[in-house]
Amino acid sequence: MLEIRDLVVGYGEITALHGISLDIPRGRIVTLIGANGAGKSSTLRAISGLVKARSGSIVFEGENVTRLPAHKIVGRGLAQSPEGRMVFSNLTVLENLRMGAHLRRDKAGISADLDHVFALFPRLKERLQQAAGTLSGGEQQMLAIGRALMSRPKCLLLDEPSLGIAPLLVRSIFDRIVQINQELGLTILLVEQNANLALKISHSGYVLETGRVILEGEAAILRNDPGVRAAYLGEA
């Protein structure tokens, strides 16, 4: 569904991605793991058009979206819940969710999707009129994911959904991610530092190191790879 070939991304003098290739098949959860600075977020930023690729291609459902501006990507069915959540802090929870549906005009569909999001994250419904900046970290993460869902995407890009969130909430958010994949049938590209958790819920994964893919394969195989276990799963 999403094919990335030889993607090179850089900021000024620094090259963040040295030509990576990824395949995200329809209906799967694919995870991207790696240390800080490995290029995980740069990959998602490039897919969403927030940074321009220097070379390489990003093809989504047969369409080359490499050069599309950021605001056009979401209309193609690729939504992102970005790193650091980036909720609109001085808008209410409801306004944030409405922003997720910015490009849609189907009122009935939007309100049906609002109900979906509330079913996934009942906490958001209780906070509807509250400014998003006053939510806890976990609630902001729910909002960021819910907001991305409001565009009714085909593929969801999740950047570090566990970052800075209480461990108990992390579990529940990861359960919701599985639910989104299974019940709504969304393809998910998940970027995580918590490799253990990410590999548990994913079908396959890629290990990134300093802007290159050093390992790829089925999640179960990666979890048992001695190199991965040593470097990312905290085992000696």
Place this chain on the structure above:
Amino acid sequence: MDWGNFAQQLVNGLSLGAIYALIALGYTMVYGVLRFINFAHGDVFMIGAFAGLYINRWLKPFFTGLPEALSTAVVLLLSMGACACLGVLIEKLAYKPLRNRSRLTVLITAIGVSLFLSYSAQLIFGAAPKGFPNLFNSTTHDLPGGASATTEQFVVLGVTVLLLAALRWIVLGTRMGLAMRALSNNPAAASLMGVNTDAVISFTFALGSALAAAAGIFFAMLYQAIDPFMGILPGIKAFVAAVLGGIGSLPGAALGGVLIGLIETLVVGYSQDIGIPSGYRDAVAFVLLILILLFKPAGLLGKSEREKV
């Protein structure tokens, strides 16, 4: 205490304040989406007044038999439309190419645009002040307490309230307004939602410039003379008003404008009692600016904002 005189000063101060408020809203909206002060905004105000003058002159033959309220509204709306186009054009030609440059570059460009507009207006319209015609029959109305107000003052206050209500509806109640607020809060997240940043910025300039045009016509109605440099002082005072209210805050800009108008008028009206010569009227706003920056830099209704790293 002469309450009649005080009431009179309030009426005068409110109508001047309404004008500052309309200009200040443009500063604060553009700051909201682009984080820079559009110093050419005062010149859009000036062009608005000239647009009113010429549109009224050209359409005069068609106005015979029309009610004055209607012809005035036509002049006002067409001038607002013309300035909305001008604002969009300024942004596209001067600011958009600098979108990824430092804000200082854009700020200095804005000063350049301001000078360009003033001197172009001087070239086209001449340096001598031009009389601004009465758009409608004006009389003086007695108010309770011994004060009085002209029809112009009523029109300025009434239409300003209408424009503020319309603006409030656009910003809080429409899809475009929501996108404006989202963009102002987090531009990257807004584009992830599919917000076309350039379109929202154009819309913001159009909106702010249309309000400035209305302010220009109101100013011309009250003072009945316009010239190419009339935008400089009201422009800077409205900027002070936006800072006083809290830059980026729309209610703040409206409140700041009204306060600056009132304070300026009261200082002049009571100059002998408080010992400040009335010639210092233009200094009042700047003294206020220094005081705000010293004691409440976020402004009256503004929220202090941490720069994101």
